[in-house]
Amino acid sequence: MRTLIQEIPAQVGQTVTIQGWLHKKRLMGGKNFITLRDRTGLAQTLVDNKDELEKLRGLQTGTVLALTGTVVADERAPGGAELHGVTVEVLVPVTDDPIIEIDKPLGHDSENLETLFDTRVVGLRNPREQTIFKVQAKVLESARQHFIENGFTEMNTPKLLAEATEGGAEVFSLDYFGKTATLAQSAQFYKQMMVGVFERVFETNPTYRAEPSATTRHMTEYITIDAEMGFIEFDDLLTFTSGLVNHIINTVFETYGDQLKQWNAQKPLLTEEFPRIPMAEVHRLYAENNAVDYSAEDDLRPDEERWICEYAKKNLGSEAVFVTEWPVSSMKFYHRKNADDPTLADRSDLLFRGIEIATVPMRENRYDVLVEQLKTIAGGDPNHPGFKNYLQAFQFGLPAHGGFGMGLERLTQKIVGLNNVKEATLFPRDINRLTP
Numbered sequence: 424m425r426t427l428i429q430e431i432p433a434q435v436g437q438t439v440t441i442q443g444w445l446h447k448k449r450l451m452g453g454k455n456f457i458t459l460r461d462r463t464g465l466a467q468t469l470v471d472n473k474d475e476l477e478k479l480r481g482l483q484t485g486t487v488l489a490l491t492g493t494v495v496a497d498e499r500a501p502g503g504a505e506l507h508g509v510t511v512e513v514l515v516p517v518t519d520d521p522i523i524e525i526d527k528p529l530g531h532d533s534e535n536l537e538t539l540f541d542t543r544v545v546g547l548r549n550p551r552e553q554t555i556f557k558v559q560a561k562v563l564e565s566a567r568q569h570f571i572e573n574g575f576t577e578m579n580t581p582k583l584l585a586e587a588t589e590g591g592a593e594v595f596s597l598d599y600f601g602k603t604a605t606l607a608q609s610a611q612f613y614k615q616m617m618v619g620v621f622e623r624v625f626e627t628n629p630t631y632r633a634e635p636s637a638t639t640r641h642m643t644e645y646i647t648i649d650a651e652m653g654f655i656e657f658d659d660l661l662t663f664t665s666g667l668v669n670h671i672i673n674t675v676f677e678t679y680g681d682q683l684k685q686w687n688a689q690k691p692l693l694t695e696e697f698p699r700i701p702m703a704e705v706h707r708l709y710a711e712n713n714a715v716d717y718s719a720e721d722d723l724r725p726d727e728e729r730w731i732c733e734y735a736k737k738n739l740g741s742e743a744v745f746v747t748e749w750p751v752s753s754m755k756f757y758h759r760k761n762a763d764d765p766t767l768a769d770r771s772d773l774l775f776r777g778i779e780i781a782t783v784p785m786r787e788n789r790y791d792v793l794v795e796q797l798k799t800i801a802g803g804d805p806n807h808p809g810f811k812n813y814l815q816a817f818q819f820g821l822p823a824h825g826g827f828g829m830g831l832e833r834l835t836q837k838i839v840g841l842n843n844v845k846e847a848t849l850f851p852r853d854i855n856r857l858t859p
Contacts, residue, residue: 425440425441425442426441427441427463428441428443428459428464428466428502429463429464430463431494431502431504432504434494434504435495435496436494437493438492438493439491440489440490440491441461441466441468441490442461442489443460443487443488444459444460444485444488444548445459445479445482445483445484445485445487445488446460446484446525446526446548447484447526453471454469454471455476456470457490457511459490464501466505466506467497467505468490468505469505469509470511471507472508475509475510481518482513482518483518483519483520484526485545485548486513486515486516487513487515487517488513490509490512491509491510491512492506492507493508494506521545522542522545523546525545525546527549528685529551529552531842533842536845536846540851540859541859543849544859551685551686554686555835556849557682558675558683558838558839559831559832559835559847561679562831562834562835562838563627565671566648566667569666569667569671570623573623575623575624575625575650575652576623576624577624578613578621578624578625578626580607580614581607581613582628582631583605583607584604584605584606584612584809593633593634594631594632594633595631595633595643606631607630607631608631608632609647609828610647612813614826615651615757615786615813616813616816617651618651618653618816618821618822619819619821622654622822623650623651623653624650624651625648627646627647627648628646628647628649629644629645629646632645637853637854637855642832642848642853643853643854645831645844645848646830646832647829648828648829648830649827650827651824652824652825652826653821653823655825656823660825660826660827661697661745661771662696664697664773664783664827665697666695668693668697668773669695672691672838675838676690683839686840686841691742691837693741693742693743694739697744697773698739698741698744699745699771700731700744700746700747701746702723702747702749702750705723705731706720706727708731709727709730712730713730721753723779725778728774728777729777729778731746732744742775745773745783746771746774748761748767749767749770749771749772750767751766751767751768754784754800755784755800756793756796756797756800758784758786759784759788769785769825771784775833775834777837778833780834781827781828781829781830782827783827784825784826785824785825786825788817788821788824789817793817794814830844832844832847832848
C-alpha cells in the first residue's frame with residue numbers, strides 16, 4: 424500500500440512504501456541518501472545496503488521508484504522524518520542525462536528565460552517552480568469560491584466568434600468552413616447576455632490577443648477571470664472587486680505562505696476598500712514628482728502605473744488602487760458614459776503592484792444608446808451576425824450591470840514577485856513561441 428510523502432512524519436517506527444520520482448542522489452560511501460518526490464513533497468531516504476544501491480546504478484533523475492523502509496524521526500530531514508533500511512524497486516528507469524538540474528533553484532534572470540521555457544516539461548518538476556502554479560490554482564479556487572458564495576453562476580462560452588468582441592485589428596482570424604471567424608478576445612458579449620439570465624455570472628477562460636508585443640506584460644494567449652453583475656452601480660462594483668482580491672490574497676497566503684518564502688514573496692499590503700484615484704489626479708501627482716508630464720494622454724503609461732502603486736502603498740496603505748474617471752476617448756462602445764460628466768466613462772482600471780490586472784467598468788444597458796455607440800465608436804453594423812444576437816439581450820431588457828476581466832497570470836506574477844508574466848504561465852505563448 425502506497426504512503427504519500429506528507430504522511431510519513433505521522434508514521435514514525437512503521438514500515439511504509441513510498442512511490443515517486445528520483446529527485447536527487449547523494450552517494451557518500453557509508454551513507455547514501457536518495458531524495459524521492461511525489462505530489463505532496465520530498466522525502467529523504469537512507470540506502471545502506473549495497474545490493475539495493477546497485478539497483479540505482481546508471482539511473483538518472485526522473486526514474487520512477489518504490490522505496491520501502493522504516494520511518495525514523497530526524498529534524499534535519501524534509502518534514503522531520505526519513506526512511507531507513509530502504510529496499511528499492513525500479514518502476515520506470517531513466518538513463519538519459521538530465522536536460523536541467525531540478526534539485527536546485529532554476530534561473531529566472533531575463534537572459535535565462537528562453538532556456539527556462541524550452542526545458543519547461545522537466546523544469547516544472549522543481550518544487551520551487553511548482554509553487555508558482557499551486558498558487559495560481561489556489562487563486563482560481565478561491566475566486567470561484569467567492570463568486571459562488573455571492574450568488575454567481577459559472578458558465579463556459581464559445582471561443583470561436585463571428586466578430587471581434589473588442590473591435591480593432593488585434594485578433595486572430597481563421598477560416599471557418601468558408602466564413603471568417605476570430606478567436607475570442609474575451610467573454611464580453613456572452614457574460615453580458617447572461618446577466619439577462621442569471622444576473623451574476625463568472626467564467627475562467629482562455630483569451631487571445633494578436634498583439635505584436637514583446638514585453639514583460641503581454642502574451643498572445645492567457646487566462647482571464649471574467650465576471651458580470653446585474654442590478655449594481657459603479658461604487659458597489661468596485662467594492663465587490665476589492666473584496667474578491669482580498670479574499671484571494673488571504674487564501675493564498677494562508678495556504679502557501681511558507682512555500683512563498685522560497686520566492687521571498689511578501690503578503691501584499693491591502694485595504695478593505697482599495698483607494699480610488701481619478702486618472703487626471705494620477706497624471707498630476709506623477710508630473711509633480713517626476714520630470715515627465717503625461718496629462719495630455721487618455722491612458723496611463725507603464726511608469727505611471729508603477730509609480731502610483733508605490734504612492735498608494737506609502738501614502739494610502741494599499742498596493743492595489745483603482746484609477747477612475749477615464750475619458751470617453753478611450754472607452755469601448757459597450758461602456759457607459761458618466762451621467763454627470765459625459766466626457767468621462769464609468770470605468771476603472773485596477774492596478775496591483777505596478778501593473779493593471781483588471782478593467783472594471785459599468786456597461787451601457789440602454790438599447791438605443793448602445794446601438795448608437797456601436798456605430799459611432801466601433802464602426803459596427805448592428806445587423807452583423809457578430810452583434811445581432813448580442814444586441815437582442817438589450818432589446819429585450821437588461822438592467823444596469825458591470826463587471827471585469829482579471830488577468831490570472833498577471834495576478835499570480837505579482838503575488839509571487841516575478842518579473843515577467845510568462846514566468847507565471849505553464850507554457851507561454853507570445854509572438855515568438857508556440858512550443859512546448
